[in-house]
Amino acid sequence: MIRISFRTKIILILIFLVIAPILLNGVFTISSSTKFLEERAFQNLKELNRLISEEVESFILNGFKEANSISQNPILSSQKTSIQEKEKEIKKIVTISGVFQNIALLDPSVEILTSTSPEFYERWQSNFWFLKSKKEKKIIMSDIYAYSDFTKPVLDFFIPILNENNEPYLFAVSQLNLDRVLKLIQNIKIGERGQAILINSRGEILAHPYKSLLFEKISPDYPLKEAQTKKEGKVTFTFLGEEAVGFFRVLDKFQEYPGYGWHLVLIQPKEEVLILAKTIRNQIGIFLLFISFFTILISYFLSRYITNPLLKLDLAAKEIGKGNFQVQVKVQTKDEFETLASTFNEMARELFKFYTSLEETKRNLELQVKAKTAQLEALNRSLKSEVERQTQELRTKVQELESSRVAL
Numbered sequence: 001m002i003r004i005s006f007r008t009k010i011i012l013i014l015i016f017l018v019i020a021p022i023l024l025n026g027v028f029t030i031s032s033s034t035k036f037l038e039e040r041a042f043q044n045l046k047e048l049n050r051l052i053s054e055e056v057e058s059f060i061l062n063g064f065k066e067a068n069s070i071s072q073n074p075i076l077s078s079q080k081t082s083i084q085e086k087e088k089e090i091k092k093i094v095t096i097s098g099v100f101q102n103i104a105l106l107d108p109s110v111e112i113l114t115s116t117s118p119e120f121y122e123r124w125q126s127n128f129w130f131l132k133s134k135k136e137k138k139i140i141m142s143d144i145y146a147y148s149d150f151t152k153p154v155l156d157f158f159i160p161i162l163n164e165n166n167e168p169y170l171f172a173v174s175q176l177n178l179d180r181v182l183k184l185i186q187n188i189k190i191g192e193r194g195q196a197i198l199i200n201s202r203g204e205i206l207a208h209p210y211k212s213l214l215f216e217k218i219s220p221d222y223p224l225k226e227a228q229t230k231k232e233g234k235v236t237f238t239f240l241g242e243e244a245v246g247f248f249r250v251l252d253k254f255q256e257y258p259g260y261g262w263h264l265v266l267i268q269p270k271e272e273v274l275i276l277a278k279t280i281r282n283q284i285g286i287f288l289l290f291i292s293f294f295t296i297l298i299s300y301f302l303s304r305y306i307t308n309p310l311l312k313l314d315l316a317a318k319e320i321g322k323g324n325f326q327v328q329v330k331v332q333t334k335d336e337f338e339t340l341a342s343t344f345n346e347m348a349r350e351l352f353k354f355y356t357s358l359e360e361t362k363r364n365l366e367l368q369v370k371a372k373t374a375q376l377e378a379l380n381r382s383l384k385s386e387v388e389r390q391t392q393e394l395r396t397k398v399q400e401l402e403s404s405r406v407a408l
Contacts, residue, residue: 010306011299018295022288038245041273042234045190045247045266049232052188052196053249053264056181060141060254063176066099067139067157070172076105077161079169087114090172100157101177105170108134113170120175122147130173133158137168143260144178144198144206151211153178182207185264194268201228201261218265227263235265243270309337313344325352 075081075089083105090103094116102120105113110125124130133140142156155176160168185207188196198207203224204215222237232249246267252259309331319327325348331341 010302011296019288019292022291037273041245041268042247045194045245045268046232048188048190049247049249049264049266052184052266053251055184056198056251056264057254059181060259061257062099063141063155063157063174064139064254064257066093066097067141067159067172067174070103070174071139071159071161073161076170076172077163079163083113087116090114091116099177100174101179102175104173106173107170108168110171120173122173124173127158129156130158130171133160133171134168137162137166141257143200144262146215150215153182153206153214188266190266190268191272193272194266197265197267199263199265201263206262222265224263228261235267236270239267244268245270245273305333306337309333309341313341316344316348320348320351325355 070076070093073089073093076086086105090105094100094103102115102117104115104120106124107113110130112121115121127142129140129142137160139160140158142154142158144153144155146153155178157172157174157176159172159174161170161172163169185196185198186209188194190196195209196207197205197218199205199218199222201224203217203219203222205213205218206215208214219237219239223235227233227235227248228250230250231252233247235246235248237244237246244267246265248263248265251262251264309329312329312331316327316329327348328345329341331338
């Protein structure tokens, strides 16, 4: 069985009593701070997401409002005004409102009558949203898509302009000025590397600071279907090879106008979210090392303070066991150890007195025994002489009697 010294036991006990609570408290602090920081990050992302969502919704609603104004514009809806007047009017709308970047007027056969920009052209005759607007005779907003350059996403409003028979005789294709919304999303900075991402219902990126990622899938592990059902909430997934935490909100409706299930996702690298927790963990680690060193140092000196008097008493007890009753223990601690040492010294002195007295008694007894022995020996010699004398006298008398008998 392993024998552990008392000093070692004291050191281990003190280390356990001091360091164990600090270690447990440190683990609890790190765990609770990690949860708190994650929750705080989610709350911040949620609030920021709400503000940006309101901006996006307000922008889209302005688009619908302006589209309604175009559909009811007297110059555009009048069949008596010339194409030149209509062209002047749409340029005026683009310049003054700032909501639309380009407007093109089409006839029912999808021929371009006029446009605010010669570059604003597409194969609208096969455009899904244009055909839907033509069929339903109402304003239709497209999803965000790209038709020539994927780095320049567009969103169009298809606006039927009805005649007196409630039939569309013109169509205004109005390209929403997405720069405001896209720049708002692209310029969002959350911490050092946090960002905002707008994706469509298929998980394709519509707005992101890196245009090279546009129309790429956001992530294989982004919970697209679950998010579509929940509408908003926390999300954790891998983005660009890094674990990210975030908050999403599904923009599937703009008041009474339907949307296309866009997801506004605000994310932040998990490592960045927990950087404060890591700092706290490092600080606790340094503090724990300092406390451990300090505790070991204090434990060592405290154990010496406790065990040194005991060791002195142990050595003194062994000396007494060898017969050295004059041994004295010097302990000057001004406490119970000094009292114990004083009591031990008093006991040693009493033992010495007793031993001295015992030795004196022993010597006296030895002297008395010698004296008695000498007396006995003298008495024995005297008795022996007397016996010999008496024996000799007896022999003489016997011889005399024998001689008398022979004479008779």
